[in-house]
Amino acid sequence: MLLDRYPKEVELDSSSRVTLRPMIRDDEDVILEFFESLTEQDRLYLRNDVSNPWVIRSWFENIDYKRVFPVIAFAGEKVVGNATLHRRPFSWMRHIAEIRIVVSPQFRQKGLARILANELYDNAIDEELEKLTAELAADQKVALKVFSRIGFKKESTLKDYVLDAKGDRHDLVVMTMNLSD
Amino acid sequence: MDLKEYPKETILKDASQAILRPMVREDQDRLMEFFRGLSDADRLYLRDDVTNPEVVRSWSENIDYEKVLPILAIGEDRIVGNATLHRNPFGWMRHVGSIRITVAQDYRQKGLARILAAEVFRKALASGLEKLVAEMLTEQDDARRVFARLGFRDEAILKDHVLDAKGVKHDLLIMSNDLNLLWTRWMEFSESVSGTWHMED
Numbered sequence: 195m196l197l198d199r200y201p202k203e204v205e206l207d208s209s210s211r212v213t214l215r216p217m218i219r220d221d222e223d224v225i226l227e228f229f230e231s232l233t234e235q236d237r238l239y240l241r242n243d244v245s246n247p248w249v250i251r252s253w254f255e256n257i258d259y260k261r262v263f264p265v266i267a268f269a270g271e272k273v274v275g276n277a278t279l280h281r282r283p284f285s286w287m288r289h290i291a292e293i294r295i296v297v298s299p300q301f302r303q304k305g306l307a308r309i310l311a312n313e314l315y316d317n318a319i320d321e322e323l324e325k326l327t328a329e330l331a332a333d334q335k336v337a338l339k340v341f342s343r344i345g346f347k348k349e350s351t352l353k354d355y356v357l358d359a360k361g362d363r364h365d366l367v368v369m370t371m372n373l374s375d
Numbered sequence: 376m377d378l379k380e381y382p383k384e385t386i387l388k389d390a391s392q393a394i395l396r397p398m399v400r401e402d403q404d405r406l407m408e409f410f411r412g413l414s415d416a417d418r419l420y421l422r423d424d425v426t427n428p429e430v431v432r433s434w435s436e437n438i439d440y441e442k443v444l445p446i447l448a449i450g451e452d453r454i455v456g457n458a459t460l461h462r463n464p465f466g467w468m469r470h471v472g473s474i475r476i477t478v479a480q481d482y483r484q485k486g487l488a489r490i491l492a493a494e495v496f497r498k499a500l501a502s503g504l505e506k507l508v509a510e511m512l513t514e515q516d517d518a519r520r521v522f523a524r525l526g527f528r529d530e531a532i533l534k535d536h537v538l539d540a541k542g543v544k545h546d547l548l549i550m551s552n553d554l555n556l557l558w559t560r561w562m563e564f565s566e567s568v569s570g571t572w573h574m575e576d
Binding site for chain 1: 536
């Protein structure tokens with residue numbers, strides 16, 4: 195894994211720069227703050243219940259870049275984006291990784307999600323993975339658009355697979371991108 | 376999860392007995408033995424590389440029944456079957472569980488997989504799950520047939536999603552079913568069919 199490319203500075207627009215680097219154990223507090231800063235609407239479709247401190251604690255107790263490779267975008271001291279690449283080594287899906295990206299509301303529409311996706315993509319290529327997946331609720335229109343712009347294609351839809359934070363059910367869209375072509 | 380009912384005895388179709396109980400940490404060696412006893416052909420399509428001792432060790436050292444409930448069938452003092460219910464209690468798929476079943480070669484055709492499936496169904500219902508998912512390769516015809524008979528339907532196929540133990544790619548089939556419906560069908564099925572199926576052979 196090529197970690198020597200971090201930390202990395204990226205200019206989003208004339209007024210904002212971010213620093214990217216893999217998450218480390220000491221980031222727990224800033225990550226907690228980041229998820230707390232999201233609106234209820236944002237949190238509605240998060241894959242994990244980040245309002246539960248145990249959920250976040252468990253991420254930090256089990257940092258293993260071969261299983262979950264997390265990249266954080268900082269603006270100053272503050273986390274403004276979090277992207278993770280999830281893998282299952284030693285399994286029949288060892289050639290595949292799943293991408294998850296969360297960007298803070300103030301930093302949207304600046305191409306940050308795309309930049310973060312790129313970091314994960316580079317990591318996936320270094321690791322010789324063959325396929326990337328992204329799982330989204332069918333009504334996450336903006337996210338669906340972002341992923342298809344990056345090159346993901348809708349591969350299947352699973353009915354009622356998502357139970358949002360309010361208890362409503364949504365279809366899950368599995369988007370994928372082939373890396374071996 | 377309420378597991379007070381275990382251990383419990385079950386009678387297989389050839390009148391032999393098996394004990395069902397959740398896996399505990401001390402089962403590590405026996406579980407490794409169980410997986411070592413499978414044929415290469417069986418292992419080819421297993422989801423995890425069970426020949427890697429680290430994989431089995433991490434299962435037995437990180438037992439959390441709310442996330443993975445493994446139910447073992449013990450016959451003649453060894454593990455002869457393993458069924459697991461997987462869930463993510465804090466995730467947006469907290470209403471969806473996934474089921475995996477493996478049965479030892481010499482315990483197939485005795486209805487054990489069906490008994491194990493019934494345990495998983497009951498636990499899934501009791502923990503409030505709404506949907507149960509089974510993942511397999513599109514060409515695992517026996518497993519497909521079994522799950523179809525239990526009311527599972529093909530839900531999606533993901534291309535080249537599985538890399539088998541030999542490094543060959545296969546399409547992944549996701550089958551799913553509504554648990555409440557499934558339970559009704561299951562009861563009918565149990566009553567009407569004596570069942571002669573096995574999986575992963």
